[in-house]
Amino acid sequence: MFSLKNRVVVISGASSGLGAQMAKGFASQGADLVIMARRLERLESLAEELRTFGVKVLALKCDVTDSKMVNEAAIAAEKEFGKIDVLINCAGSAKNAGVLAMTDEEWDFTIDTDMTSVFYVTRAFANIMKKNNYGRIINISSMYGLVGNPAIDTVAYHASKGGVVNFTRAVAAELAKYNITCNCICPGYFATELTEDVLKTEQFTQYMKATVPLGRYGNSGELNAGAIFLASDEASYVTGVILPIDGGYTAI
Numbered sequence: 001m002f003s004l005k006n007r008v009v010v011i012s013g014a015s016s017g018l019g020a021q022m023a024k025g026f027a028s029q030g031a032d033l034v035i036m037a038r039r040l041e042r043l044e045s046l047a048e049e050l051r052t053f054g055v056k057v058l059a060l061k062c063d064v065t066d067s068k069m070v071n072e073a074a075i076a077a078e079k080e081f082g083k084i085d086v087l088i089n090c091a092g093s094a095k096n097a098g099v100l101a102m103t104d105e106e107w108d109f110t111i112d113t114d115m116t117s118v119f120y121v122t123r124a125f126a127n128i129m130k131k132n133n134y135g136r137i138i139n140i141s142s143m144y145g146l147v148g149n150p151a152i153d154t155v156a157y158h159a160s161k162g163g164v165v166n167f168t169r170a171v172a173a174e175l176a177k178y179n180i181t182c183n184c185i186c187p188g189y190f191a192t193e194l195t196e197d198v199l200k201t202e203q204f205t206q207y208m209k210a211t212v213p214l215g216r217y218g219n220s221g222e223l224n225a226g227a228i229f230l231a232s233d234e235a236s237y238v239t240g241v242i243l244p245i246d247g248g249y250t251a252i
């Protein structure tokens, strides 16, 4: 079960963090990959590593907040592989501030990067999936898309990730007729470039112990099994699901 051999998997935000971790997980399942981000040199070096699994890899420079660039990436990916089976919307970044202090620019940056981009990329790649009557879309939201939090003021991140959660349900309902599923993973804290400075502080360690039933943040690779399952042929009857992978944070 869960082989992804001959499947073409697109991952946005693959130049670091969870996207790069998932790219390795998918390569180990035999998937061919289209990896996208703005830092092409990082993608090229990841591509070299992924090819050692015996899979084909196309690295594409793409700013996901630029719909023209996203559309061009989709054309290039289809030209290379002839089809797209799986899309993982993982690219993201945030300007953190609370509702009382956040500037218009900080709000727009976060909504554009974390929510509008998911629409641009889904539109471009789902139109290719539709031609083949097959698709698996997996959106990487956040546990903060499901709840508020008392530790870090980051109102636009909560809003955009919450938007991605319900975007997932709308797309699942709309694209089911094309045999395209759409599901969402809501990660808890994982150590990546986005988070590691914060995670290693004593204050945060105590926060994890108090708020996460498993008492810790997620380790590299702990997101992969959920993503591989949702991307698999075997998940053919799973759509519109919101899957927290958060050590139990949203369970209490």
Ligand SMILES: NC(=O)c1ccc[n+]([C@@H]2O[C@H](COP(=O)([O-])OP(=O)(O)OC[C@H]3O[C@@H](n4cnc5c(N)ncnc54)[C@H](OP(=O)(O)O)[C@@H]3O)[C@@H](O)[C@H]2O)c1
Binding pocket: 012, 013, 014, 015, 016, 017, 018, 019, 036, 037, 038, 039, 040, 062, 063, 064, 065, 090, 091, 092, 093, 113, 140, 141, 142, 143, 186, 187, 188, 189, 190, 191, 192, 193, 194, 195
């Ligand atoms: N780590 C966590 O604890 C955690 C928890 C919950 C949810 N998440 C979500 O997981 C996703 C990945 O986060 P991460 O922790 O892996 O962070 P990360 O290591 O900073 O990676 C973010 C990725 O997004 C890409 N990206 C950012 N802005 C982009 C843009 N405008 N166009 C194209 N690519 C862009 C970055 O690539 P370039 O800079 O090369 O473009 C990078 O590959 C994000 O959506 C994040 O919100 C993370």
